[in-house]
Amino acid sequence: MNYSSFNEQAGKLREKVGHVEWETRCELAALYRLIAYYRMTDLIDTHLSLRVPGNRDQFLINRYGTPFEHTRASDLVLIDHAGHVIDRLNPDARVNVAGFVIHSAVHMARDDCHCIIHTHTAAGMAVAAQAAGLLPLTQHALKFHGRLAYHEYEGIALDIDERERLIRDLGPHKAMILRNHGLLAAGSSVAEAFMNIYFLERACQAQVQALSGGQPLHLPSESVRQRTAVQFDADDEQEITTLAWLAALALIEDQREAYCS
Numbered sequence: 001m002n003y004s005s006f007n008e009q010a011g012k013l014r015e016k017v018g019h020v021e022w023e024t025r026c027e028l029a030a031l032y033r034l035i036a037y038y039r040m041t042d043l044i045d046t047h048l049s050l051r052v053p054g055n056r057d058q059f060l061i062n063r064y065g066t067p068f069e070h071t072r073a074s075d076l077v078l079i080d081h082a083g084h085v086i087d088r089l090n091p092d093a094r095v096n097v098a099g100f101v102i103h104s105a106v107h108m109a110r111d112d113c114h115c116i117i118h119t120h121t122a123a124g125m126a127v128a129a130q131a132a133g134l135l136p137l138t139q140h141a142l143k144f145h146g147r148l149a150y151h152e153y154e155g156i157a158l159d160i161d162e163r164e165r166l167i168r169d170l171g172p173h174k175a176m177i178l179r180n181h182g183l184l185a186a187g188s189s190v191a192e193a194f195m196n197i198y199f200l201e202r203a204c205q206a207q208v209q210a211l212s213g214g215q216p217l218h219l220p221s222e223s224v225r226q227r228t229a230v231q232f233d234a235d236d237e238q239e240i241t242t243l244a245w246l247a248a249l250a251l252i253e254d255q256r257e258a259y260c261s
Contacts, residue, residue, distance in 0.1 A: 056111065
């Protein structure tokens with residue numbers, strides 16, 4: 001597609017949904033492709049969502065079956081908290097039921113969680129299966145010290161009643177390990193959610209490798225753990241998070257025309 005035809009098509013789609021929703025779609029499509037770029041996908045069975053600004057009761061999620069690597073703004077599906085598809089671009093689209101249950105739970109309960117990421121990576125599942133959970137082994141892990149929730153596995157998340165328990169277990173946190181399942185990270189923005197899942201995934205990768213070395217492990221003191229977690233909450237953390245997100249976007253800049261279509 002040449003540049004002029006791309007602009008024409010994108011313009012027509014933007015007219016259907018409005019500028020704000022369209023820009024939200026582009027941002028979420030970029031996030032899907034970055035999750036693929038960092039190899040945090042599991043075929044078609046994980047999901048990312050983003051609330052539409054100005055509408056607390058609606059959020060965008062992937063059309064079930066679309067590879068993350070190929071996700072476009074027009075592929076994303078707008079649904080409400082009851083699971084109804086209200087999308088003018090994809091009125092007949094299929095949405096992953098487990099994705100709806102997990103994401104709607106957080107969106108309904110947490111006004112500060114606009115973006116939610118759920119993954120099934122090998123390292124994330126491995127740590128989710130370890131009784132001790134995430135260990136305070138690395139700087140990446142200490143970002144979540146005292147700030148990480150756990151949710152017991154109940155089977156595939158198809159039961160709408162599980163939403164209450166998901167929210168109860170998440171509490172005030174923005175990151176959670178779903179036992180025997182995977183990882184969940186949220187944020188007030190796409191940038192914050194991306195940073196949270198990136199750090200949580202890297203912490204899990206490091207833990208799996210450290211445990212496989214067969215050597216005694218060194219753990220920082222509790223005072224250092226607490227201090228490091230507080231450092232991650234510093235006043236300039238939002239600026240750093242934005243810089244990291246922009247740096248990540250630069251890695252897929254050549255895909256912008258494709259994902260924002």
